[in-house]
Amino acid sequence: MLSTRVASRSAKYALKNIACINGANRFLRTKASPSAQGKLSESRVRFNKTTKASLLTGASSLTLFLSYFLFDNDKDGVSVKEVKKHNRIDDCWIVIDNEVYDITKFLTIHPGGVARLMEFAGNDATEKFHQMHSSATLEKMKEHLVYIGKLKGAFENELTEEEISILQHKATIPPLRKIFCLSDFEAVAKQVLPKSTFFYYATGSSDEYTLRENHYAYSRVFFRPKILQDINEVDTSTKFMGAKVDLPIYITAFAGSRLAHPLGELNLQAASYDANVMQMVPKQNSYSFEEFFSNVPDDQNQWMQYHFDTQEELDNLDSWVEKSSALPSAKGLFFNVDLADIGNREKDSRQRASQPGSEYLNEMTDNQFGSHPKITWSTIERIIKNTHLPVALKGVQRGEDVVIAAEKGVSAVILSNHGGRQLDFSRPPLEVLVEAKQMLREKDLDGKIEIYLDGGVRRGSDILKALCLGATGVGMGRPFLYAMSGYGEEGVTHLFNILRTEIENNMRLLGVDKIEDLNESLVDARSLSLKNPRINDALYDQAYEPMQFPEFK
Numbered sequence: 001m002l003s004t005r006v007a008s009r010s011a012k013y014a015l016k017n018i019a020c021i022n023g024a025n026r027f028l029r030t031k032a033s034p035s036a037q038g039k040l041s042e043s044r045v046r047f048n049k050t051t052k053a054s055l056l057t058g059a060s061s062l063t064l065f066l067s068y069f070l071f072d073n074d075k076d077g078v079s080v081k082e083v084k085k086h087n088r089i090d091d092c093w094i095v096i097d098n099e100v101y102d103i104t105k106f107l108t109i110h111p112g113g114v115a116r117l118m119e120f121a122g123n124d125a126t127e128k129f130h131q132m133h134s135s136a137t138l139e140k141m142k143e144h145l146v147y148i149g150k151l152k153g154a155f156e157n158e159l160t161e162e163e164i165s166i167l168q169h170k171a172t173i174p175p176l177r178k179i180f181c182l183s184d185f186e187a188v189a190k191q192v193l194p195k196s197t198f199f200y201y202a203t204g205s206s207d208e209y210t211l212r213e214n215h216y217a218y219s220r221v222f223f224r225p226k227i228l229q230d231i232n233e234v235d236t237s238t239k240f241m242g243a244k245v246d247l248p249i250y251i252t253a254f255a256g257s258r259l260a261h262p263l264g265e266l267n268l269q270a271a272s273y274d275a276n277v278m279q280m281v282p283k284q285n286s287y288s289f290e291e292f293f294s295n296v297p298d299d300q301n302q303w304m305q306y307h308f309d310t311q312e313e314l315d316n317l318d319s320w321v322e323k324s325s326a327l328p329s330a331k332g333l334f335f336n337v338d339l340a341d342i343g344n345r346e347k348d349s350r351q352r353a354s355q356p357g358s359e360y361l362n363e364m365t366d367n368q369f370g371s372h373p374k375i376t377w378s379t380i381e382r383i384i385k386n387t388h389l390p391v392a393l394k395g396v397q398r399g400e401d402v403v404i405a406a407e408k409g410v411s412a413v414i415l416s417n418h419g420g421r422q423l424d425f426s427r428p429p430l431e432v433l434v435e436a437k438q439m440l441r442e443k444d445l446d447g448k449i450e451i452y453l454d455g456g457v458r459r460g461s462d463i464l465k466a467l468c469l470g471a472t473g474v475g476m477g478r479p480f481l482y483a484m485s486g487y488g489e490e491g492v493t494h495l496f497n498i499l500r501t502e503i504e505n506n507m508r509l510l511g512v513d514k515i516e517d518l519n520e521s522l523v524d525a526r527s528l529s530l531k532n533p534r535i536n537d538a539l540y541d542q543a544y545e546p547m548q549f550p551e552f553k
């Protein structure tokens with residue numbers, strides 16, 4: 001087993017180096033990778049065809065027609081000066097990989113919202129685009145964009161004050177040996193990430209009650225350790241839907257890993273492979289499906305996360321299920337059930353609104369939100385029939401739904417409120433766990449379904465409390481983004497080491513040496529359902545970034 005891991009790892013390193021060079025290139029705002037360029041020149045041919053077709057009909061035909069004559073768009077391409085002129089919500093161009101696109105019509109249908117695109121109106125979005133999306137996303141959405149031409153020249157971007165500060169902080173970053181707990185990673189991330197990225201990660205929805213309560217709920221559960229136990233070496237391994245893993249945690253799915261580090265999801269993949277920790281692979285991966293899985297050894301443990309941004313994706317669900325079920329590393333398919341709309345991620349919006357040049361943004365408009373394709377229990381039943389893999393739901397928020405899921409043959413649920421990013425005032429998953437276990441017992445369904453949870457988990461003790469109350473495993477999101485921001489893959493490995501140490505140490509002190517021996521008798525959860533008592537958690541509270549009121553002009 002070890003030798004296979006080592007062998008696949010060295011193959012992976014070769015691929016990672018390529019990815020690193022591509023990532024770094026993008027970081028330095030130079031060229032796209034050869035494969036991306038290949039794909040783009042292919043798409044360029046298609047865009048040109050679209051362009052010709054739309055010259056004959058349609059509202060945009062006049063603009064396009066004029067573009068050939070009026071815009072500074074000769075055979076060598078479109079000038080930077082010209083691109084800069086199209087910086088309005090009703091006339092918006094952006095540049096990706098030296099290609100200029102008119103995205104005016106796409107603005108209102110962008111699943112990530114208008115505001116994020118308008119930040120790059122009349123500008124080069126290459127770096128940010130590749131940090132959020134794979135080249136496949138561009139391909140998928142090409143019918144909604146209008147291709148204008150090749151960029152002539154380059155945008156000259158001087159280092160901003162923020163970029164200089166980030167470079168200075170990176171040069172003096174604390175060594176990993178000084179990182180004692182997960183909140184330390186967050187404090188470092190605040191200094192080495194652009195504000196726009198930190199706020200994208202850290203934001204919850206609306207007033208962030210759920211975001212904070214997710215974490216504070218753990219402070220309302222205390223341990224009841226057993227004494228004088230004849231315990232052996234602590235074993236932290238367990239099984240997640242039949243797959244053996246060495247820690248009772250998983251890296252949950254999240255967008256935007258490459259905003260933290262040029263290698264993004266590959267850091268998570270490599271570190272979790274070495275530690276034999278479950279990685280949930282996000283649908284919104286900054287690598288395409290093919291790019292990413294060409295790096296994954298067959299003996300890795302992964303879960304696949306999927307949600308539907310467009311009706312077309314829902315219509316093509318079966319092909320995704322088939323493609324994912326065929327992956328040797330895939331041990332389960334997880335579908336979001338918490339995305340009927342995008343939550344009001346206000347802290348992030350406020351940050352954008354505080355930036356110079358944000359006058360054209362109005363974040364509290366309908367086109368930032370809007371309903372998503374509808375999935376129902378029958379969609380889930382259809383998926384269960386079409387795959388040999390366990391099917392699970394991510395984002396369950398009440399006991400009754402866990403009962404229905406168990407009755408319908410769903411293998412697992414993740415109790416989650418999306419890290420407090422969706423409906424503010426949905427309850428902390430730890431509390432829902434207790435409710436769900438009770439309801440399953442009443443219906444004689446306990447043991448028919450595995451329960452996982454995520455949100456606000458920051459300590460080994462949090463993990464043990466959840467396991468004592470009946471969770472099979474616990475997911476974490478932001479801590480991995482913060483660890484990668486400062487330290488890349490090494491940070492992720494260090495994070496695993498911290499949690500492993502905390503879990504082992506706490507288990508010894510609890511008088512338990514095996515995960516399966518953790519049970520309700522080891523905790524006092526009587527205060528769990530109390531809401532919002534004043535709790536002081538010094539490091540968590542210091543790292544927490546409160547929302548700010550608008551400033552005067």
Ligand code: HEM
Pocket residue numbers: 103110111112113116117120125128129132133137138141145255283284285309
């Ligand atoms: C023409 C360029 C772009 C296209 C075609 C595009 C397309 C998409 C698509 C299809 C999604 C849904 C998820 C997916 O399938 O990957 C999405 C989500 C998103 N996009 Fe873009 N995008 C573009 C540019 C950008 C840029 C420049 C940003 C800047 C940060 C951005 C930020 C986001 C965010 C934050 C989400 C939502 C992630 C979440 O759920 O939190 N996109 N975009």
Ligand SMILES: Cc1cc2nc3c(=O)[nH]c(=O)nc-3n(C[C@H](O)[C@H](O)[C@H](O)COP(=O)(O)O)c2cc1C
Pocket residue numbers: 200201202214252253254255256282283284305336394416417418419420421454455456457475476477478479
């Ligand atoms: C920046 C960010 C992006 C996220 N993107 C996704 C996503 O694309 N799909 C998804 O199912 N969950 C997503 N989540 C939610 C996480 O999977 C998870 O539910 C949450 O992060 C857990 O809370 P924690 O960050 O406190 O650990 C995202 C979370 C964050 C912070």
